[in-house]
Amino acid sequence: MIAGFVCCACTLNQRSSGSGHVFDDSPQARAMFRKADRDQNEYLTYGEFQNVFRSYDNNTDGLVTSAEFLEHWQDEMNGTVTQGLHVFMILDVDKDFILEITAEIPHIYHWFDFNSDWKVTEGEFVVQWATKCRLPLSISCGEIVTIDRASERKLRERDSFDDDIQQFSVRQSDEMTEKNATRNESYGQYKGSKRSLRSAHGLGGRV
Numbered sequence: 001m002i003a004g005f006v007c008c009a010c011t012l013n014q015r016s017s018g019s020g021h022v023f024d025d026s027p028q029a030r031a032m033f034r035k036a037d038r039d040q041n042e043y044l045t046y047g048e049f050q051n052v053f054r055s056y057d058n059n060t061d062g063l064v065t066s067a068e069f070l071e072h073w074q075d076e077m078n079g080t081v082t083q084g085l086h087v088f089m090i091l092d093v094d095k096d097f098i099l100e101i102t103a104e105i106p107h108i109y110h111w112f113d114f115n116s117d118w119k120v121t122e123g124e125f126v127v128q129w130a131t132k133c134r135l136p137l138s139i140s141c142g143e144i145v146t147i148d149r150a151s152e153r154k155l156r157e158r159d160s161f162d163d164d165i166q167q168f169s170v171r172q173s174d175e176m177t178e179k180n181a182t183r184n185e186s187y188g189q190y191k192g193s194k195r196s197l198r199s200a201h202g203l204g205g206r207v
Contacts, residue, residue, distance in 0.1 A: 028077045028087075029129035033122050035076060044120040049109045053101050064099035090132055 036044050036052045056064045056072045066088050073084035089095075093104045112120045112128045 026126060026129050028073075028079045028083060029126045030122065031077045033120075033125045037122075042122060044112075044125070046106070046109050046118060049112075049120065050101065050105050053099060053105055056099075057101065062101050064101065066097060069099065 032052065033044065036048045038048055038051070053064055054060075056068050058068050058071070066085065069088045070081060070084045073079045073087070074081070077084075079087075088099070091104070091108055092099055093107045094100075099105070109120070110116070111132055112125050114124045114128060
């Protein structure tokens with residue numbers, strides 16, 4: 001569980017951009033960029049960007065929970081729990097404590113694609129990271145537990161909703177089958193009655 005981790009403070013390195021503005025450099029941002037840039041052409045396509053988050057989706061359900069994100073954040077980015085949870089909540093566009101790969105990753109990609117050319121350079125990535133994912137000095141253990149529980153609760157709600165949809169579909173299918181059977185039975189009775197009437201009147205031929 002996330003609650004079992006110990007909160008740590010993070011250290012921010014300051015660097016100056018060419019325009020004279022000071023922004024926070026981030027080893028984690030650069031590490032994430034280089035992990036995503038599989039072909040090492042120094043920019044990220046949308047596909048490369050999406051693949052990073054797919055690699056975080058341990059159970060391949062199309063969702064990245066806070067626990068999944070933190071596991072990879074610590075192992076691959078050498079980041080702290082404080083940093084990881086803060087970044088997770090920033091990336092969580094609809095604030096439902098889960099990252100939906102097909103729904104939210106396009107929005108996140110466009111955050112970083114500053115000039116909208118469908119290519120995210122390392123410079124764009126790091127500067128936008130500093131702008132949108134500025135790290136806090138600390139997050140309390142209580143906040144960690146809250147985020148973890150919220151993420152798990154949301155998953156349970158989604159599972160329950162999926163079950164309801166499945167049960168509804170089964171009921172609809174059963175009702176349709178029953179209606180078809182009733183209709184076929186009624187039609188069969190109608191045909192039988194019509195045939196009996198024709199026979200009673202000495203009429204032959206097709207009913």
